[in-house]
Amino acid sequence: MTTKVSGLRLAKRLDEVGFSDIVQIRNKVMALRAAGEKVHMLHGGEPYFETPEAIKYAAMKAMVENHTHYAPSSGIQPLREALAHKLTTKNNIPTTPDQVIATVGGSQALYGAFLSVLDPGDDALVFSPYWTPIADLIRGAQARPLLVPTSTARRNGIANTLAQFSTPNTRCIYYNTPQNPSGVVFTRAEAEEVLSAEPQILAQERRLLEQRSAAHKIRIHGDFHLGQALYTGRDFVFLDFEGEPARPLGERKLKRSALRDVAGMMRSFQYAAYSALWQPAMRQEDVPFLEKWADVWYREISSTFLQSYLAATFDAIFIPRSEADLQIALEAYLLDKAVYEIGYELNHRPDWVVIPIRGIKHILARVP
Numbered sequence: 001m002t003t004k005v006s007g008l009r010l011a012k013r014l015d016e017v018g019f020s021d022i023v024q025i026r027n028k029v030m031a032l033r034a035a036g037e038k039v040h041m042l043h044g045g046e047p048y049f050e051t052p053e054a055i056k057y058a059a060m061k062a063m064v065e066n067h068t069h070y071a072p073s074s075g076i077q078p079l080r081e082a083l084a085h086k087l088t089t090k091n092n093i094p095t096t097p098d099q100v101i102a103t104v105g106g107s108q109a110l111y112g113a114f115l116s117v118l119d120p121g122d123d124a125l126v127f128s129p130y131w132t133p134i135a136d137l138i139r140g141a142q143a144r145p146l147l148v149p150t151s152t153a154r155r156n157g158i159a160n161t162l163a164q165f166s167t168p169n170t171r172c173i174y175y176n177t178p179q180n181p182s183g184v185v186f187t188r189a190e191a192e193e194v195l196s197a198e199p200q201i202l203a204q205e206r207r208l209l210e211q212r213s214a215a216h217k218i219r220i221h222g223d224f225h226l227g228q229a230l231y232t233g234r235d236f237v238f239l240d241f242e243g244e245p246a247r248p249l250g251e252r253k254l255k256r257s258a259l260r261d262v263a264g265m266m267r268s269f270q271y272a273a274y275s276a277l278w279q280p281a282m283r284q285e286d287v288p289f290l291e292k293w294a295d296v297w298y299r300e301i302s303s304t305f306l307q308s309y310l311a312a313t314f315d316a317i318f319i320p321r322s323e324a325d326l327q328i329a330l331e332a333y334l335l336d337k338a339v340y341e342i343g344y345e346l347n348h349r350p351d352w353v354v355i356p357i358r359g360i361k362h363i364l365a366r367v368p
Contacts (some may be wrong), residue, residue, distance in 0.1 A: 001103050007312065009035075012248075012249045012250060013139075013248060013249075013250065014138065014140075015248070016142075016247075016248045016249070017136045017139050018135075018136055018141050020130075020132060021132040021134045022132055022133060022137065024262075026041075029041050031157065037100045040364045045187055045213075056231055058299075060163060069249075074100070075100070075101060075102025076102075076104065077097065078096040079102050080100040080101075080102060081097045083095075083097075083100045083102070084096055084097045084100050107137065110134070111137045111138050111140065111141070114137055114138055114140075114141045114143065114172070114226055115141050117171055117172050118138065118141045118143040118171055118172060119142075119143070119171070120141075120142035120248065120250050120251055121142070121143070121144075121169060121247075121248075121251045121254065122143040122144070122169050122170070122171040123143065123144050123145075123146050123166075123167050123169040123170045123171065123173075123330050124143055124144070124145055124146065124166055124170070124171065124172045124173070124174055125148050125162060125170060125172070125173045125174065126137045126138070126145045126146065126147055126148065126164060126174045127148050127150045127153065127174065127175060127176070127179060128147040128148060128149055128150060128346065129181060130147070130174070130176075130179075130180070130181070131148070131176070131181065134174055137340060138174075138187075139248065142250055142251065143171075143248075144169075144248075145174075145343075146166075146170070146340070146343055147342075147343040147346055147347070148161060148162065148165045148167055148168070149346060150159075150179065155307040164339075164360055165339050165342065166339070167335065167336040168332050168336065169336070170220045170243045183200070189366055193212070195251075214320070214321060215257065215317070215318055215319055215320045215321070215325070215329075216317045216318045217255040217256055217257055217318070218255055218256070218258055218318050219255055219256055220255075220256050220257075220261045221238065221241055221243070221261050221264075222243030222244050222247070222252055222256075222260075222261070223240065223242070223243055223245070223264065224238075224260075224261035224262075224264040224265050224270075225264050225265055225267070225268035225271075226265070226268040226269070226272055227268070228240050229238040244340075252253050257318070257329060257333070258313075258318045258319070259319075259320075259326075259329050259330050259333050260333045260336075260337075262305075262306065262309055262330065262333075262335050263330060263333035263336070264337055265305060265339065266302040266305060266306065266334065267334065267337045267338060267359060268360075269297075269298050269301045269302050269354075270298045270302075270355055270359050271355055273295070273298045274291075274292035274294060274352075274354075274355050276292055276294070277291060277294055283318060295358075295362075299362075310326075331363055334359070334363050335363055337357070338356040338359045338360045338363065339360070341355070341356035341359070342356045342357065342360075
């Protein structure tokens with residue numbers, strides 16, 4: 001007897017969505033309590049007190065009066081009026097009921113907001129540390145969360161940091177104060193700086209957005225760096241064409257500029273230089289002196305690689321004809337790759353974050 005395999009499958013966009021860390025902790029706590037263990041819950045964001053009696057009786061009264069059918073999609077009018085009044089009087093945010101939508105919780109509201117402003121392949125800037133479901137809500141919209149260290153932003157300036165971490169695909173900023181879970185409260189000046197950062201970010205990326213290049217988009221490697229290249233003694237073999245693992249599968253399939261792969265390889269040269277400096281056999285007192293030469297090597301080898309690539313692809317349909325268009329696109333893709341690297345290093349190898357940060361400084365120093 002054979003078993004028929006179901007043809008049902010999950011949507012590919014769920015491949016990038018994880019199981020909420022907060023929910024995993026809560027489930028573990030509940031399991032321990034069910035087993036008789038005494039556990040203090042410090043992870044949840046729910047009130048520490050029981051539901052007030054007035055709210056319980058209001059819910060019972062609504063059921064007795066048969067208010068149990070479909071309600072308006074944006075919420076019942078008395079609730080929206082009460083929320084608007086609270087925002088206006090207590091939060092000093094002038095609000096009218098028609099600007100309020102009642103949801104079943106913060107996650108639904110945030111997911112709806114991300115779906116409203118993010119397209120597949122877009123980027124969202126997220127101040128870190130952050131509430132863990134945020135990244136999954138953004139990935140669920142087939143976009144990419146880019147983590148912005150809050151401590152760096154407060155030290156170097158909110159607007160400058162947001163502009164530094166933004167990419168040509170940045171479409172929104174997730175801003176929360178008091179910040180969950182660290183409890184950091186942004187000052188009013190910092191809040192205003194976040195609001196005013198949009199023009200600076202857009203101005204920085206407008207050169208690429210306004211670019212009208214005739215260069216064709218093609219299927220690219222998507223995660224091209226030195227680690228994907230093997231030298232056989234006679235030629236090079238390239239490996240692993242699955243694309244950047246952190247990007248949604250749907251985004252990896254899109255045709256893109258070949259210069260994205262060029263930028264990926266150029267960024268890996270800087271990693272090669274610094275990883276050599278950080279070998280255990282290297283004397284620590286020599287590193288500061290050698291770092292200067294590592295930067296020189298990185299710039300020279302990148303230039304040599306780029307010139308050789310352009311010579312080999314001369315007159316190809318996927319290379320911009322204009323030197324200005326080529327520079328604009330390449331600088332944008334180098335920044336995009338370096339910003340991704342910062343997020344990766346902060347999550348996996350914090351000591352290495354200096355590499356992409358220096359890379360961004362080097363790139364911005366050349367941007368007119």
